[in-house]
Structures are given as structure tokens and as C-alpha cells.
Amino acid sequence: MSPRRPSALVEALYRRESLSWGLIGFTLGLVEGATAAVLVKKGYADLGSPQAVNLAVAFVSGAPALSNVVSFLWANLAHGRARVQLMVWLLAAFAVLVGVIGVTPPSSHGLWILVISLIAARVVWAGILTVRASVWTANYPRAVLARITGRLVIITSLGVAVAAILAGYLLEAHPGQVRWLYAAAAATGLAAAWLYRHTRVRREFQLLSAEVEAVGRSEVFSLGILRKILREDPAYRRYMFWLGLFGAGNLMVGAQLVIVFSDHLHLSSTAQIGILAVVPLLSIPLFTPFWARMFDGGHVIEYRARQCWALVAAMLVLILAVFTQWPALLWLGALLLGASTAGSNLGWNLGHSDFASLGKMQQYMGVNVTLTGMRGLVAPPAGVLAYEWLERQTVGGGRYALILPLAMTLAGAFGFNHLKGARTQSPRQTKADP
Numbered sequence: 001m002s003p004r005r006p007s008a009l010v011e012a013l014y015r016r017e018s019l020s021w022g023l024i025g026f027t028l029g030l031v032e033g034a035t036a037a038v039l040v041k042k043g044y045a046d047l048g049s050p051q052a053v054n055l056a057v058a059f060v061s062g063a064p065a066l067s068n069v070v071s072f073l074w075a076n077l078a079h080g081r082a083r084v085q086l087m088v089w090l091l092a093a094f095a096v097l098v099g100v101i102g103v104t105p106p107s108s109h110g111l112w113i114l115v116i117s118l119i120a121a122r123v124v125w126a127g128i129l130t131v132r133a134s135v136w137t138a139n140y141p142r143a144v145l146a147r148i149t150g151r152l153v154i155i156t157s158l159g160v161a162v163a164a165i166l167a168g169y170l171l172e173a174h175p176g177q178v179r180w181l182y183a184a185a186a187a188t189g190l191a192a193a194w195l196y197r198h199t200r201v202r203r204e205f206q207l208l209s210a211e212v213e214a215v216g217r218s219e220v221f222s223l224g225i226l227r228k229i230l231r232e233d234p235a236y237r238r239y240m241f242w243l244g245l246f247g248a249g250n251l252m253v254g255a256q257l258v259i260v261f262s263d264h265l266h267l268s269s270t271a272q273i274g275i276l277a278v279v280p281l282l283s284i285p286l287f288t289p290f291w292a293r294m295f296d297g298g299h300v301i302e303y304r305a306r307q308c309w310a311l312v313a314a315m316l317v318l319i320l321a322v323f324t325q326w327p328a329l330l331w332l333g334a335l336l337l338g339a340s341t342a343g344s345n346l347g348w349n350l351g352h353s354d355f356a357s358l359g360k361m362q363q364y365m366g367v368n369v370t371l372t373g374m375r376g377l378v379a380p381p382a383g384v385l386a387y388e389w390l391e392r393q394t395v396g397g398g399r400y401a402l403i404l405p406l407a408m409t410l411a412g413a414f415g416f417n418h419l420k421g422a423r424t425q426s427p428r429q430t431k432a433d434p
Helices: 006-028 031-042 052-079 083-101 109-141 145-174 176-195 204-215 225-232 234-263 269-296 300-324 325-352 358-393 397-425
Strands: none
Touching: 006 109, 006 145, 006 176, 031 052, 031 176, 031 234, 031 269, 052 083, 052 234, 052 358, 083 109, 083 176, 083 234, 083 269, 109 145, 109 325, 109 358, 145 176, 145 269, 145 325, 145 397, 176 234, 176 325, 204 234, 204 397, 225 234, 225 358, 234 269, 234 300, 234 325, 234 358, 234 397, 269 300, 300 325, 325 358, 358 397
């Protein structure tokens, strides 16, 4: 059998966890950035000041990234422990927290209770992502890693898309019934946790032994470990720098678009969720196989140097659509955003595997997610504050704030290509020492 084709064992491991990710995707859909931001903007528009609602939109939009800042705690918790049981508890806790959001009171105080509850749910989801990364790396060989995990990402994305479609419909037709959607999402998440008990980790004893051998039993990940990795691994440090700039622009633009779509283009919640969530999510299955083959074919730096231009193109089209108010461009931008998201998901989940040894996979992923969390804390509120400042200067001027995330993303894209050029001229081993 070709080494680039999944073995029967790998396929069996994939089948065992695929249904769980499809079900939990539906739960995730109600706390995913764009959908949750639209729910806040539309559902609480008359219950607080415009500035407070816009700031809440920023935190909700950035919550998926912001929550990653505590992922080092999850890495410490998972270190040396059986993964499946831990994942079951995390999935169940995530489902319960999503259900709690559905009973948040519709008031100005309820707005901030919702924001805090949503961030709490995303903090637990960050733990799921942290633990999941080591499971996938252990179960699936590098030659087929992106293709197998790409299938799981597709399944999850379809579940998220279904939740987004239902949320958009109910927000327009039956706003009072949205809470029942949260209840259904919580039940689906609990079912996913129950089914995940059947998942297995291939040669888990080797994974746990490698972790203990690499970093001992006491300190697994901390800000000190983060600084140590970035100091001692210059290749990963440079990669993280450009990913930080690129990713900050991506995080910033989401909240800005929700506000501009509502306050300038006056789009319905259905249209907003369609453009920012449904179309991109449904596009992921179309584009993931293409990106997966590209990822499996070389180093993540070479991959990012090509994949990054999809997001630049998506942002250019969406910004042009805002200024021309041409609806067709909005939907084209949504499709390009889906293409970019499909590629970014693979790069974000798996990119660290091209730098770290087996025993340090979780540490390197911890660096990635912690820095992502810092971007999530700063970028979306900064983008909204830039919007508010420009809007105060000139009515309608807030939309020019979209230029800032575009510039940051474009700079990151050039940075990735600079790294690719340097790697081509002086190729060398990028894996960390065990």
C-alpha cells in the first residue's frame, strides 16, 4: 500500500470519532464568532447603548481566539493523562455552558452575562482543541494527517453551518424561539460527549511517555516555557510573528463587518449570517481537500506562503463590496472567505507539527494557541474602537476602519513569502529536539 494512503487502522480511528465531531459542530455553531456576533448585534440592539453593543460584538467575535489565552492550563491538565476520558468531560462541559447561554435574560445586564457565558464556553472549547491536537497527531501519520483531519474539520463545519442557518432563520422569523435552539445544541453536545467514549488513541503509551521524557512531570506549559520555545527555536519564532500579524487582521475584520453590515448596509440577520458564516462554512468541504493535499506535500511555511493570499483576496472583495454596495460582491467575498477558512483551519491545527518533536507537540501548540488568545483579546476591540473613532469624525467614516485589518493581513502574507524564500535559500531541520 502506498505510504500516502490511509491504512485500515487509520480509517477505523477516523470513523470512531467522526460522528462526535459532527454533533458537537452543531453545538459549536451557536458560539462561533460570526453567528454569535450577529445574534448579539440584532438581539440586543435596543437593550443597550450602540457603543456598548458594538463592544460586546467585538468580544463575542474575538471569543474563539481570546479563549485560547488559557490553553496552557489545559495543556498542563492533559499532560501525562489519558486523552479520551478528558475529552469526554470537556465536550460535556462545553455542551452545558452553551445551554446556559440560552437562558440569559434579554436586558442590558443580560448582554454582559451572555458575553461572559460565551467566553466561558469558548474557554472550554480551547481545551478541546488543545487536547484534540495531540490525539490527531498520535492517530494519523504526517503523510495523511491533513487529509484525515481535514475530513473531521469538514464534518464539524457542516454541523456549525446547520446551526448558523437555523439561527439566522429564527432570528428573523421567531426571535423568541432562539433559546430553544440553544437547548437543542446542548443536548446534541452531550450526545457527542457520550459517543466520544468509543474513540481510541493509537499507541497512547508512547505519546504519554514522550511527553514525560520531553518535559518531566511537573512543568508542562507556562509563559516561561512559551518564552523558552520562542527564544530557542528561531524558525518557529519567525513563523509565529508573521502568523500573529496575519491572524490579527483576520480577527479584527469580523466584528467590523458585522457592525458595518448592520449600521451601513442594513442587511438582515439572515443575510449577515449567510455571508459571514453559512456560505464560508458550506464552502469548507469544497476547498479542504485541495488545501490538505498542499499541506501534506511540504512544510507549513511553504503552505502558508500560498494559502495566505486566499484571505487577502476575500478581504479585498468584501471591503470593495462595502464601498460599492454591490450585493453580488458580498457573496463572492463569502465564498473566498470559505476557501481561506478551509486552508487556515488546517494550518492552525497542524502547523506546529512541522516544528515540534512528538513529546513537545502540546507545548508548541500551547505557544500557538496562547498567542492566538492574546490577539483575540486585543484585535477585535481595537478594530471596533477604530471604527467608533472614525465614525465620530465623519458620519459613515467608520467603514474606512476596514483598511487596517486589510493592511495587517497583507503584511503577514508578504512575511510568509519572505520566510519561504529564506527557507528555499537555506533549508534546514526545523523539528525541535526531543
